[in-house]
Amino acid sequence: MSIFKDLREEHGDIKQSLKKIIESEGRNDDYEVFSQKLIAHLQGEEKYFYPEIQGVGMTDQAETARKEHQNARQVLMRLQGMNGLEADWQDNLFRLQEILVEHISNEEKEIFSQAEAQLSSGRINDITESYLNLKAAMIGT
């Protein structure tokens, strides 16, 4: 079990889903599924992954990642209050995409490899299990 594989797969899914939503009109079921998955992903990383990397000295990286999540959340909150017909619906989607693409690249190019080198395999297994349990409880997959 490795959290890194799951997180990378989810990142790919998040980017692809958001692209599809941007290309479609307004707010539809795809958006609802996407936002639920994204919220579960953000929460899981914040609860189980960032404290662990902080524990092995990656404090700055955890701090930056949390700030990026906060930025994504702010845009998500704006989107949640919209019906998809507003003039700035699309702009907010683009802003979210910009934040997420940068954040994902930061995690995949820097954080994951460092964390993988620092954390023991037992720890990685525990984090993965906790993360997947939370996700299952939140979105049922």
Ligand SMILES: [Fe+2]
């Ligand atoms: Fe993240």
